[in-house]
Amino acid sequence: MKLDHTQPLEYSTDQNQLNILGFWIFLGAEIMLFATLFTSYFIFEGRTGSGPTPAEIFEITPVLIETFVLLTSSFTIGLGVHAMRLGRKNAMLTFFGITLLLGLVFLGVEIYEFMHYYHVGATYQTSGFTAGLLTLLGTHGAHVTLGLFWGLFIILQVKKRGLTPENANKSFIFSLYWHFLDVVWIFIFSFVYLKGMM
Amino acid sequence: MEFFERFAVPHPSPMIYASMVAIGLVVIGIVFGITYFKKWGYLWREWFTTVDHKKIGIMYLISALLMLFRGGADAILMRLQLSSPDMEILDAQHYNEIFTTHGVVMIIFMAMPFIFAFMNLVVPLQIGARDVAFPRLNALSFWLFFAGAMLFNISFVVGGSPDAGWTSYFPLAGNDFSTSVGTNYYMIAIQISGIGSLMTGINMITTILKMRAPGMTLMKMPMFTWSAFIANVIIVFAFPVLTIALLMGTTDRLFATNFFTTTNGGMDMLWANFFWVWGHPEVYILILPAFGLYSEIISTFSSRNLYGYKSMVGSMVLISLLSFLVWTHHFFTMGQGALTNSIFSVTTMAIAVPTGVKIFNWLFTMYKGKIRFTVPMLYSIGFIPLFTVGGVTGVMLAMSAADYQFHNTMFLVAHFHNTIIPGVVFAMLAGLTYYWPKFFGFMLNEKIGKWSFWLLSVGFVLAFFPMYITGLDGQARRMYTYSEATGFGPLNLMSFFGAALMAIAFVTIVYNILYSIKNSPRNIGNDPWDARSLEWATHTPVPEYNFARLPQVASSEAYWDAKKNGHKLFTGELKDIHMPNNSGVPFIMGIIFFVAGFSFIFALWVPAVIALIGIFACMALRSFELDHGRHIHVKEIKEIESQYEGGAK
Numbered sequence A: 001m002k003l004d005h006t007q008p009l010e011y012s013t014d015q016n017q018l019n020i021l022g023f024w025i026f027l028g029a030e031i032m033l034f035a036t037l038f039t040s041y042f043i044f045e046g047r048t049g050s051g052p053t054p055a056e057i058f059e060i061t062p063v064l065i066e067t068f069v070l071l072t073s074s075f076t077i078g079l080g081v082h083a084m085r086l087g088r089k090n091a092m093l094t095f096f097g098i099t100l101l102l103g104l105v106f107l108g109v110e111i112y113e114f115m116h117y118y119h120v121g122a123t124y125q126t127s128g129f130t131a132g133l134l135t136l137l138g139t140h141g142a143h144v145t146l147g148l149f150w151g152l153f154i155i156l157q158v159k160k161r162g163l164t165p166e167n168a169n170k171s172f173i174f175s176l177y178w179h180f181l182d183v184v185w186i187f188i189f190s191f192v193y194l195k196g197m198m
Numbered sequence B: 001m002e003f004f005e006r007f008a009v010p011h012p013s014p015m016i017y018a019s020m021v022a023i024g025l026v027v028i029g030i031v032f033g034i035t036y037f038k039k040w041g042y043l044w045r046e047w048f049t050t051v052d053h054k055k056i057g058i059m060y061l062i063s064a065l066l067m068l069f070r071g072g073a074d075a076i077l078m079r080l081q082l083s084s085p086d087m088e089i090l091d092a093q094h095y096n097e098i099f100t101t102h103g104v105v106m107i108i109f110m111a112m113p114f115i116f117a118f119m120n121l122v123v124p125l126q127i128g129a130r131d132v133a134f135p136r137l138n139a140l141s142f143w144l145f146f147a148g149a150m151l152f153n154i155s156f157v158v159g160g161s162p163d164a165g166w167t168s169y170f171p172l173a174g175n176d177f178s179t180s181v182g183t184n185y186y187m188i189a190i191q192i193s194g195i196g197s198l199m200t201g202i203n204m205i206t207t208i209l210k211m212r213a214p215g216m217t218l219m220k221m222p223m224f225t226w227s228a229f230i231a232n233v234i235i236v237f238a239f240p241v242l243t244i245a246l247l248m249g250t251t252d253r254l255f256a257t258n259f260f261t262t263t264n265g266g267m268d269m270l271w272a273n274f275f276w277v278w279g280h281p282e283v284y285i286l287i288l289p290a291f292g293l294y295s296e297i298i299s300t301f302s303s304r305n306l307y308g309y310k311s312m313v314g315s316m317v318l319i320s321l322l323s324f325l326v327w328t329h330h331f332f333t334m335g336q337g338a339l340t341n342s343i344f345s346v347t348t349m350a351i352a353v354p355t356g357v358k359i360f361n362w363l364f365t366m367y368k369g370k371i372r373f374t375v376p377m378l379y380s381i382g383f384i385p386l387f388t389v390g391g392v393t394g395v396m397l398a399m400s401a402a403d404y405q406f407h408n409t410m411f412l413v414a415h416f417h418n419t420i421i422p423g424v425v426f427a428m429l430a431g432l433t434y435y436w437p438k439f440f441g442f443m444l445n446e447k448i449g450k451w452s453f454w455l456l457s458v459g460f461v462l463a464f465f466p467m468y469i470t471g472l473d474g475q476a477r478r479m480y481t482y483s484e485a486t487g488f489g490p491l492n493l494m495s496f497f498g499a500a501l502m503a504i505a506f507v508t509i510v511y512n513i514l515y516s517i518k519n520s521p522r523n524i525g526n527d528p529w530d531a532r533s534l535e536w537a538t539h540t541p542v543p544e545y546n547f548a549r550l551p552q553v554a555s556s557e558a559y560w561d562a563k564k565n566g567h568k569l570f571t572g573e574l575k576d577i578h579m580p581n582n583s584g585v586p587f588i589m590g591i592i593f594f595v596a597g598f599s600f601i602f603a604l605w606v607p608a609v610i611a612l613i614g615i616f617a618c619m620a621l622r623s624f625e626l627d628h629g630r631h632i633h634v635k636e637i638k639e640i641e642s643q644y645e646g647g648a649k
Helices: A014-044 A060-085 A089-119 A128-161 A165-197 B014-036 B040-048 B053-082 B092-126 B135-156 B182-210 B223-255 B268-301 B309-325 B327-331 B338-366 B375-398 B400-406 B410-440 B446-472 B489-519 B558-564 B585-601 B605-624 B634-643
Strands: B577-579 B630-632
Touching (some): A014 A128, A014 B182, A014 B223, A014 B268, A060 A089, A060 A165, A089 A128, A089 A165, A128 A165, A128 B223, B014 B040, B040 B053, B053 B092, B053 B135, B053 B410, B092 B182, B092 B223, B092 B410, B135 B182, B135 B585, B182 B223, B182 B585, B223 B268, B223 B309, B268 B309, B268 B327, B268 B338, B268 B410, B309 B338, B338 B375, B338 B400, B375 B410, B400 B446, B410 B446, B446 B489, B585 B605
Antiparallel strands (some): B577 B630
C-alpha cells in the first residue's frame, strides 16, 4: 500500500481517494432520492382526504428537540474528524460516541413523534398526506438508524485497530453521511414542519 | 394446504404447466450436469466469487442473451395471437401478462445487462485501468441484477405474472384491478436489480473519473467511454426516482397506503410522472452506450478517426440534460393543460437536434473512408437509416395535438421498437461481434453473421413497419384480439412473419457462436479488426491484470498512434501489480436478496425479516473485514506475458 503523506490520512491511498469520490456520487443519488420524497410530500401536503391536516398533528416541542440534537451531532462529528486529523484517537472516539448518543436521542424522540401521530389518527394508511409524511420522515429515520450501527462499527474498529488509513477513510466517509442527514433534516424542519404549522 | 395456495398460478393453461415441467427438467439437468462433470468448484472459484470486470461482463452478456430469448418467446406468442382476427391462443389475462413481462424483461433484464456487459468489458480496458474502482461492489451489482431477473422470471409459474403493462400505471396496478401477486413481482424484482444498477452507476463514474491512464484527459477518452460515463451519470440521477416510486407502489399493494389510490388523497397520476421521470432518461441510458459502440465501430471500419469528436461529446451531454425534461410526453392525453403539453412538445423535439448532429458525424466519418463491410459495420450502417425513421416518427409523436391520434396505438409501438431495435439491439449485436475476439480469443463467423444481420433487418422491417399503418388506422396497443371487420388482419399477419424471421435471426446468432467455438482459428493476434483504441493494445484473450505496464496516452486513439505514428504506449519497468481478492459475499447477498424479495412478494413476514437481517449482517461483515487484496509479482507477470506470442512488449 502506497501512502501519500502530503494528504490527510483519509485521502492517503489511491483506494481511499476512490472511496471518497464514490461516496460523494452516492450522496448525489441520495439527493435525488430525497428530492423525490420532498416532491411527493409537497403534492400530498394538501391531499388529506378524511384524515387530519398538517397543522392538526404537528407538535413543536419534539421537533425542536430533534432539530437541536441532530444539529449538535453534526457539530460533534465535525470535532471528531478534526481530532482524527490531529491524530488524537481518544478525543475522536469521544466525539464520535457523543454524536451517536445524540443520534440515538433523535431517534427516540422521532419514535415518540410517530406514536403521537398514531394516537391522533394519522397512520400510514390514513391519507395521501400521512403516507407522504411518514415515508419522508421514515426514510430519513431509517438512514439515521443505519448510521447508528455503522458509526458503532467504526468506533469498534478504530478502538481495535487504531487510526489506520483505512479507518480514517471510513470515519471521514461516515462523517459525510452524517452531515448529509443533517442537511436533509434542515429541509424537513423548514419545509415540512414550519410550513405545516404556519 | 391453505398456505401453499398462494403460490398457485391464478390463470393456469396447458402452456404454463408445460413451462413448469420444462423449467423443472432444465434445472435438474443443469444441477445434474454440473455435479456429473464435477464443475461446482470451478464455477465457485472462477465465476460465482469473481470480482474481475471481464468475467462479470461475460456473465452479464450470457444473462442478457438468455433474457433476450425469454422476452423473444413472449413477443412471438403475442404476434401469433394477433396474426389473424379472433385468434384464441391466449386469453385476455394471459395476453396482458405476456406483454407486461415482454416489456420488463426486454428493458430491465435484457437491454440493461447488455449495456452493463459492454461497460464492464470495455471501459477499464479503454481507459487503461486494471479493474473498476470498486470490484467487489461490481460483483454485488451483477448478483443483484441476477437475483432480480430470476425473481421476475419465476413469476409466471409461481403466483402469476404482472399484468398491468411494463409501465404499470395505477390504479390499474393497484390491488383492486391487479389482484394476483404479479405486480408485487414487478415492484420488487425491479427494485432489487435497480439497486444493482445504481451501484454500477457510482462505480463506473468513479472509475472513469479517477482511473484513466497517464495522459488521458477527459477529452482524450474514447467515445464509448464517454457514452458510458454520461449514461452512468443519468443512472445515478434517474434511478433514485424509480426507487421511491417502486417503494410507494409496494406499500400501496402490501400495506394499503394511499399514494396512488383514487381515495383519501391518493394521486394515481403521480406514479405516471415518477415512472417517466425515470423512464425517459432510462431510454437514453440504453441508447447512449449504443451510440458509443457505433462510434467505435464506424471509425474502425471506415479506417478514419471519428468525425466531430467534440460535438459528439457535446451532443451527448445535451441529450442527457434534455432527457430529464421531456417525461410528460408519455401522457399528453392524460389531462395536463395546453401550455404544459406545448412546453414538453418543444423539449422533446429539441432532442432531435443533438441526435441529428450525431447521425451526421457518423456519416462524415464514413465519407471518403475505406469502408470494410464486416458484420459489426453492417449493423452500424443498417442502424443509421432505420433509426432515423424511428426518430422522425418520434418527432411526429412529440407534437402533442397530433398525439391524441397516435397515443396508445400500434403507431407508438412501431415507433419505440423502431428506435430500440436498430438503436440498441443492433448495437449490442454489433458490439458482441466486434468485441467477441478480444474476450474469447476467436472471431465469430462472418458469413453466418451476415445472414443473421439480413434476416434480422428484413424481419424487423416486416414486423414493425405495418404497425405504423394499422396504428394510424386505429389499432390500439395491448388489445388481445380484433374482429375481421377492422381489416387489420393482413398487416398483422405480415408482422407475424417478420417476427418469425427475427426469431430465426436470433437462432442463427446462437448457431454462429456454437459454430465458431468449434471451427474458428485461434491465432488471431491482439488486433483482428485493425482498431484504434487501447482495448486492442493488450493481449487476446486479456490477462487478469489487463496491462502488464500501464499505457501512456497522447490522443483519443492511442493505439492507432502507436501503430502508425510511432507513439510509445508501454514504457518503464514491470512492477508488482495490486489486484483485489475474490469474494463469495456478493453471490450470497444475491441469494439473500432473492429470498427477501420472494418473501415480500408473498407477504411472508418471518422469512422477510430474517432475510433483511441477513443482508445487514453481510454489510456489517464487510465493514469489519480486512481485505488488502493481493499482489501479482514481477516474476509471475513475466511468466504470463511470455506465454503470449512474442512475450512482453
